[in-house]
Amino acid sequence: MQLAVWTYEGPPHVGALRVAASMEGVHYVLHAPQGDTYADLLFTMIERNTKRPPVTYTTFQARDLGSDTAEIFKKACSEAVARFNPQAVLVGASCTAELLQDDPGGLAKTLDLPVPAIPLELPSYMRKENWGAAETFYQIVRGFCGGQRGDDMGNRPRNLCNIVGPTSLGFRNRDDVTEIVTLLESMGVDVNVVAPLSASPADIARLPQASFNVLLYPEVGDVTARWLEREFGQPTVRTVPIGVGATREFISEVAELAGVDAAPALENGHDRFSWYSRSIDSNYLTNKRVFIYGDATHAVAAARICSEELGFEVCGIGTYAREFARDVRSAAKKYGVDPVISDDHLEVEDAIIAAQPELVLGTQMERHVAKRLGLPCAVISSPVHVQDFPARYSPQMGFEGANVIFDTWVHPLMMGLEEHLLGMFREDFEFNDGAEPSHLAAHGGGSHGKASPSAQNDDQPAVDRYATMERDALKAVQRADDGAIRWTDEAETELRKIPFFVRGKARRNTEAYAANEGRNPITLDTLYDAKAHFGR
Amino acid sequence: MSAPIDPVIAGEALGCSEAPVLRERGQHEVFCGLTSIIWLHRKLQDAFFLVVGSRTCAHLMQSAAGVMIFAEPRFGTAIMEERDLAGMADMHEELDRTVDRLLARRPDIRMLVLVGSCPSEVIKLDLSRAAQRLSNKHTPDCRVVAYSGSGIETTFTQGEDNFLTALVEDLPAASASDAPNLIVAGALADVVEDQFQRLFDAVGIDDVSFFPMRNSNDLPRVGPNTVVALAQPYLGATAKALEGRGASILSTLTPYGEEGTTAWLTAISEAMGADLSALEAAIEMPRQRARKAVDAYRATLEDKKLFFFPDSQLEPSLARFLYREAGCEIVEVGTPFLHRKYAQPELKLLPADTHIAEGQDVDRQIDRARAAEPDLVVCGMGLGNPFEAQDQATKWSIELVFSPIQGYEQAGDLAELFARPLRRREKLAVPLPADDGRRHRIFGTSRQVGGAV
Numbered sequence: 010m011q012l013a014v015w016t017y018e019g020p021p022h023v024g025a026l027r028v029a030a031s032m033e034g035v036h037y038v039l040h041a042p043q044g045d046t047y048a049d050l051l052f053t054m055i056e057r058n059t060k061r062p063p064v065t066y067t068t069f070q071a072r073d074l075g076s077d078t079a080e081i082f083k084k085a086c087s088e089a090v091a092r093f094n095p096q097a098v099l100v101g102a103s104c105t106a107e108l109l110q111d112d113p114g115g116l117a118k119t120l121d122l123p124v125p126a127i128p129l130e131l132p133s134y135m136r137k138e139n140w141g142a143a144e145t146f147y148q149i150v151r152g153f154c155g156g157q158r159g160d161d162m163g164n165r166p167r168n169l170c171n172i173v174g175p176t177s178l179g180f181r182n183r184d185d186v187t188e189i190v191t192l193l194e195s196m197g198v199d200v201n202v203v204a205p206l207s208a209s210p211a212d213i214a215r216l217p218q219a220s221f222n223v224l225l226y227p228e229v230g231d232v233t234a235r236w237l238e239r240e241f242g243q244p245t246v247r248t249v250p251i252g253v254g255a256t257r258e259f260i261s262e263v264a265e266l267a268g269v270d271a272a273p274a275l276e277n278g279h280d281r282f283s284w285y286s287r288s289i290d291s292n293y294l295t296n297k298r299v300f301i302y303g304d305a306t307h308a309v310a311a312a313r314i315c316s317e318e319l320g321f322e323v324c325g326i327g328t329y330a331r332e333f334a335r336d337v338r339s340a341a342k343k344y345g346v347d348p349v350i351s352d353d354h355l356e357v358e359d360a361i362i363a364a365q366p367e368l369v370l371g372t373q374m375e376r377h378v379a380k381r382l383g384l385p386c387a388v389i390s391s392p393v394h395v396q397d398f399p400a401r402y403s404p405q406m407g408f409e410g411a412n413v414i415f416d417t418w419v420h421p422l423m424m425g426l427e428e429h430l431l432g433m434f435r436e437d438f439e440f441n442d443g444a445e446p447s448h449l450a451a452h453g454g455g456s457h458g459k460a461s462p463s464a465q466n467d468d469q470p471a472v473d474r475y476a477t478m479e480r481d482a483l484k485a486v487q488r489a490d491d492g493a494i495r496w497t498d499e500a501e502t503e504l505r506k507i508p509f510f511v512r513g514k515a516r517r518n519t520e521a522y523a524a525n526e527g528r529n530p531i532t533l534d535t536l537y538d539a540k541a542h543f544g545r
Numbered sequence: 546m547s548a549p550i551d552p553v554i555a556g557e558a559l560g561c562s563e564a565p566v567l568r569e570r571g572q573h574e575v576f577c578g579l580t581s582i583i584w585l586h587r588k589l590q591d592a593f594f595l596v597v598g599s600r601t602c603a604h605l606m607q608s609a610a611g612v613m614i615f616a617e618p619r620f621g622t623a624i625m626e627e628r629d630l631a632g633m634a635d636m637h638e639e640l641d642r643t644v645d646r647l648l649a650r651r652p653d654i655r656m657l658v659l660v661g662s663c664p665s666e667v668i669k670l671d672l673s674r675a676a677q678r679l680s681n682k683h684t685p686d687c688r689v690v691a692y693s694g695s696g697i698e699t700t701f702t703q704g705e706d707n708f709l710t711a712l713v714e715d716l717p718a719a720s721a722s723d724a725p726n727l728i729v730a731g732a733l734a735d736v737v738e739d740q741f742q743r744l745f746d747a748v749g750i751d752d753v754s755f756f757p758m759r760n761s762n763d764l765p766r767v768g769p770n771t772v773v774a775l776a777q778p779y780l781g782a783t784a785k786a787l788e789g790r791g792a793s794i795l796s797t798l799t800p801y802g803e804e805g806t807t808a809w810l811t812a813i814s815e816a817m818g819a820d821l822s823a824l825e826a827a828i829e830m831p832r833q834r835a836r837k838a839v840d841a842y843r844a845t846l847e848d849k850k851l852f853f854f855p856d857s858q859l860e861p862s863l864a865r866f867l868y869r870e871a872g873c874e875i876v877e878v879g880t881p882f883l884h885r886k887y888a889q890p891e892l893k894l895l896p897a898d899t900h901i902a903e904g905q906d907v908d909r910q911i912d913r914a915r916a917a918e919p920d921l922v923v924c925g926m927g928l929g930n931p932f933e934a935q936d937q938a939t940k941w942s943i944e945l946v947f948s949p950i951q952g953y954e955q956a957g958d959l960a961e962l963f964a965r966p967l968r969r970r971e972k973l974a975v976p977l978p979a980d981d982g983r984r985h986r987i988f989g990t991s992r993q994v995g996g997a998v
Contacts, residue, residue: 010629010639012647014621019604042663044577044696047605049927055608059934059978061927068573071666071697085572092908104599105663105697108630133599134627 015354015374017329017392021131021141022103023048028145028229030062031177031205034096035149038086040078040106040113043068055395056178065089067106079111083120086113090122096210097152098122099145101129125210127152139228139304139330142176146205147232153213154240168267169199170246171219173237174230175206180307180391182206184404185225189250192407193223195277196260197269205229217241221266225249225406228304228330250406251310252414253282253318282411286319294419298514300325300366302349302357302375303390305333307405309340311370311389314414316344325349325364327357354378365513368422373397385421494523495530503536518543561899562892566883571906574927575855575881577696578704579660580609584947585705585757586619588732591655592761594620595647596694597640597672598662619654621647625664636670637678644679644689654687656761658708661693688761690715700881702779702857702946705732709757712764713786719768725817726752728765728792730784731777734949735759741776741952744810747827748819767792772816774809776800776951778891779858781884798890799862800951801959802870803835808890831953838957839870842964847872849967852914854924855879855905856942861891863923863945863959868895871960875899876917879910921967934978938966 018024022039029037030052039045045066052062067085069078090098100113114128127148131141172189175182183206190200201219202212216237223246224234234245244266250259257275264271285291299321301311305328315321327349328337334350341348349360358378361369369379369386373394379386388397389405404410496504507515515536522539523531579602582594596602603622623643628634640659648654657679659672676691683689692711694704709730719726727750729741738755745753754765765771771792775784777799784794797812798805807828814824851873853860860880867873877900880888892901902910907928914922915937922932923940932939940963950959 010634010636010643011624011626012621012643013600013603013624014618015607016600016603018600019608020600022601023604042577042696043573043575043700044579044605044663045601046572046574046927047576047580047609049574050925051608053928053930054926057930059931061931066572066574068571069697071695074667074697088908104601105667108664108667132627133601134625134630137600 011353013353017352017354017372017374018138019048019392020104020133021136021138021144022101022129022133023051024138024141024143024229025099025101025129025131025145026051026062026064027138027142027176027178028149028205029064029099030058031175032149032208032210034209034211035063035099036089036093036095036097037062037064037099037101038082038089038113038117039064039066039101039103040082040109040111041066041068041103042070042105045103045105051178055393056398057395058177062177063093063095065093069106074109078106078109079116082111082113082116086117086122086126087120090124095124097125097127097149099127099129099149101131102133104133107133125152140332142229143232146173146176146229147236149205149210150213150216150233151236153210154217154237157214157217157241165218165220166199167220168197168269169201169219170263170267171201171216171222171237171243172203173222173224173234174226174228175203176226176229177206178391178393179206179226179229180304180389180393180397181403181405181410182226183398184402185406185410187402188404188407188409189223189225192250192260192274193263196264196267196271196274198263198267217243219243221246223263227306228333249306249310251307251410252314253280253408253411254313255310256280256407256411278408280408280411282318282408282415285415291320291419294422295320296322297368297422298322298324298364298366299368299370300361300364300375301389302327302329302361302369302371304328305330305336307390309336312340312344314411315370315418318411319415319418321368324366325360327351327360365517367511367514368418370418387417387421494520497530497532500531500533500536503533515540558893559897560893561895561897561901562889564892564897564899564901567900567902569902569904569906569909571904571909573700573855573881573905574907574925575905576609576701576925577605577663578694578699578701578707579605579662579696580694580701581704581708582606582620582660582694583610584732585708588757588759589619589656589761590759591653592619592658593647593651593654593656594658594660595644596620596622596660596662597665597670598622598625598660599664600624602662602664619651630668637675640675641679641682644683648683648687652686657683657687657689659689659691660704660708661691661695663695663697666693666695666697688715700855700858702777702859703782703882705757705777706780706782709780709783710786712757713767713783713790716764716767716790718790719766719771721769723766723768723770724752725770725772726754726766727813727817728754728756728767728771728773728787729776730756730773730780730787731775732757733776733951737949737951737955740954744824744827744831745813748814748823750813750817750819772813774813775887776809777859778862778884778887779882781882781887784887796887796890798865798894799859801862801866802839802956803832803953804869805862805866806835806951806953806956807832828953835953835956836870839960841957842960843871845964845967846960848874849920850874850876850917851963852876852917852919852922853878853880854907854910854914854922854928854942855881855902856923856925857946858882858884859945860923861888861895861901864899865891865894866959867963870956871963873963876919877902877910877913879903879905881905921963923963936977938970940966 026048029035049062052058065085067081069081100117102113117126129145175186202208202216221244222234222237224230237243238245246262248255248259248262250256260274261271299315301308308328312323312326316323323344325346326341329352338348354374369375369384370389372390372392376386376388403413519536519539522542523535528535586594629636659676661672672691676689679689690711692707756765767790769791773787773792773794795812798808800806800809858880860878864875864878868875879902883903921938921940923942925942929939929941949955
């Protein structure tokens with residue numbers, strides 16, 4: 010039994026529903042009680058789709074349990090096929106119906122449906138949303154490509170590829186697909202099928218006609234890509250083109266498989282990110298501490314961008330996607346941090362506090378954590394929120410995706426000279442720990458920012474709460490440890506003169522230094538010795 | 546001169562109370578009872594609602610709330626896992642451990658509420674027994690109660706009904722010699738409670754309890770001299786349980802609009818033996834304000850055809866308000882469950898040809914709604930945008946449960962909630978979406994991203 014206040018992933022049937030809702034001509038008949046119909050609003054409200062997702066819920070009730078829930082399924086299934094006239098029907102059970110063991114797949118077979126029925130076995134008490142999406146996509150592809158033979162595919166055009174993985178409710182998938190299709194076409198590479206997003210069963214059946222597959226979202230498409238590789242000898246482009254470096258590698262990898270020239274795409278790319286990052290005003294970004302959390306693909310890509318392309322320091326990385334934990338573990342090793350492999354958001358919050366980042370890149374949940382801690386934050390991954398479907402074109406992939414990322418991640422940070430002014434004139438009465446960067450004033454919305462100095466006592470600013478939490482965490486450590494390090498009042502006061510966004514780091518470094526040197530308590534000298542020791 | 550108080554039901558008209566009800570048993574596009582935790586957990590400030598269920602329950606709670614976690618919520622889900630179901634872990638021991646952990650983290654919690662879900666009901670996990678055991682263990686710091694909010698038994702607001710029903714047996718007994726007391730049942734916004742409280746004070750009704758209460762220890766007394774006024778129309782089981790404890794339940798309108806509020810307050814005052822002329826004086830100004838406020842929206846709402854999809858059981862009362870006070874034409878009143886006894890006063894005020902539908906077959910109901918060509922469809926979040934994309938104006942029904950709409954001072958707000966989508970459509974000069982928002986044009990070209998690129 011797991012205690013959850015917040016979940017990063019829904020149940021596996023929601024993953025199946027995402028695949029069904031991504032496609033054309035597919036209908037999902039889900040054996041489920043009425044409450045499970047909430048899933049419709051994910052599509053109609055969060056993604057603002059103009060159509061209801063293609064799903065029929067059997068909505069059996071308690072009084073049906075004694076009689077025949079199987080009959081209810083059969084009736085719902087026949088009626089749904091008659092009403093919606095799909096090319097294929099997916100059948101399965103949600104968590105409650107799984108306990109009834111009615112076997113929707115077997116029941117559908119007895120109905121003599123005019124279209125293929127694909128049974129989905131998604132163990133609700135073991136698996137989660139992304140696994141469900143991956144398994145559903147795989148079953149559909151197997152169902153429609155399974156009869157075809159790889160050796161009949163001899164004369165496939167070398168420059169014809171599929172894009173696999175994008176789905177409804179995926180983080181920026183809509184715009185990523187546009188960006189990557191445009192990029193591929195500019196290279197002279199043709200796109201055969203994009204799936205599951207916007208593919209019909211007939212399109213799925215054409216997947217084997219391409220020479221290779223571009224795997225954009227491994228969480229959903231990896232199992233299928235591997236199967237296509239084995240079955241039809243289609244190699245997979247595995248570099249996910251998020252960030253400048255990854256996009257350039259992606260272009261080279263595609264060019265080699267397709268037999269086209271990579272140079273024009275590499276030279277003509279509308280990459281502004283690289284120059285912006287090299288320009289002198291970006292110097293202040295150097296070694297900013299960033300904590301990264303999300304699905305594995307976006308987290309690993311973000312870490313590379315932060316480290317290699319923005320010059321940040323990765324101070325923490327984690328994922329909720331246990332299936333892809335290995336990728337995150339190896340990234341963590343590369344950046345010298347301990348990975349957080351957990352879907353417990355409280356554990357993630359603790360890890361963020363402990364890492365003392367200056368920027369958090371995470372999901373909507375971490376956005377809230379960062380808000381509470383008074384830290385700048387940008388969202389990089391599912392689970393999605395209505396804000397993750399912006400009206401404007403806003404991809405994460407390709408060169409335009411990198412440009413979007415530069416803006417989105419750098420914008421929440423304090424601007425260079427402003428940061429210096431806050432550092433130099435700490436005792437200006439109008440600078441307080443709650444002072445927000447002026448360009449973010451509109452986002453302030455809280456007690457701070459506009460608070461007059463006298464009002465500060467009434468309403469503790471977020472950053473002070475952060476400091477309080479930090480101190481509480483330290484006290485907890487100190488209680489457990491008799492050789493606790495103390496600060497003299499004078500040193501503590503001096504520490505307070507350091508701007509809040511680097512104070513945590515200064516405190517931690519000073520204490521590490523003091524512990525190492527066996528100096529206790531920490532005096533003014535210890536503080537400045539530590540500063541000289543670590544530099545910045 | 547103040548206007549006389551209207552009789553609760555004018556004449557002996559039967560309205561549509563005798564009309565046949567369409568009972569449908571198809572796909573129900575409604576929330577389950579767990580969803581009512583979203584307001585209950587804020588109403589009871591020292592209670593924690595622990596759903597014992599699946600990942601789906603947890604996902605529902607965060608999705609239906611439509612918001613992320615701003616403050617740490619006082620609800621959570623104990624997610625059952627494979628090892629629990631396979632019997633490798635004793636479910637009750639696991640639950641005890643989960644509760645211990647939770648209460649250690651939240652020592653401020655005085656009442657823990659175990660909420661049954663579809664899967665816990667199907668495997669027949671006895672949460673009442675668990676609640677008793679845990680209550681013994683954690684008393685006196687925290688007591689533990691249990692109810693079912695499962696979607697195989699409850700729809701949306703029925704969750705609150707089951708919760709209150711579970712609390713009824715814990716209510717202290719009042720004896721036959723005690724002075725009469727009033728219980729106002731059904732969760733209300735704090736501001737609405739305060740307004741009603743002031744009116745009760747003005748007419749000398751001084752022993753009033755709101756149920757659910759803000760603090761879990763403030764349990765109202767119940768006995769033969771207890772009068773219960775339902776502030777929400779969905780409390781059939783609660784009413785029955787209170788009746789079982791000797792209380793009398795008022796049969797009157799839900800306090801929506803000037804008419805509903807007046808009828809409700811009058812019924813209460815009569816039952817409590819309060820001074821009716823004092824009531825008349827106290828509500829004279831509020832009644833005028835309510836009428837004036839609703840009138841401001843009358844031009845927008847008058848003669849508009851409304852179609853209600855089932856959602857919260859508020860539908861018959863809302864339909865009555867809109868018909869009687871805003872001049873709307875009611876095409877169909879869909880409700881997840883029609884509690885005849887308590888809906889009767891409302892139905893009597895609706896025209897005899899009003900179509901009442903209980904339960905749902907969502908696809909057929911959508912067909913009916915399209916055929917009826919209403920001016921406004923009142924429906925849930927799963928249906929709203931698809932209707933709007935087809936140029937059908939909708940009112941987002943969940944908002945009605947999450948807004949203060951009862952009483953005189955909110956009568957105008959209630960009318961405004963229905964007028965807003967109509968007025969908005971008049972204002973907007975932008976076209977409808979040409980296609981599914983997802984199928985969109987590639988930047989700079991006119992081609993669609995699709996399977997067949």
